[in-house]
Amino acid sequence: MIHLTLIIVDFLSGLIAAGAWALASAGGAIAMVVGGGVAGVSLFRRWRRRG
Template structure:
């Protein structure tokens, strides 16, 4: 019975770790998109001001 409990706890811990990793990956991708958009917008404004 203890073995079954350990297997279930191990499985749930793995799911939690996988979920946290997926969330961190998605957060990193969203931050990269927002950052590149901000840099692009800044460069576009600088280019428009120069003309």
């Protein structure tokens, strides 16, 4: 019975870790897209001012 409980706990903790990793990587990708968009807009405004 103890072995089964350990297997279940290990499985659940693995799922939680995988979910946290997926959330962190998705958050990083979203931050990259948003940061790239902000940088692109600021560069575009500078370019229009110069021209």
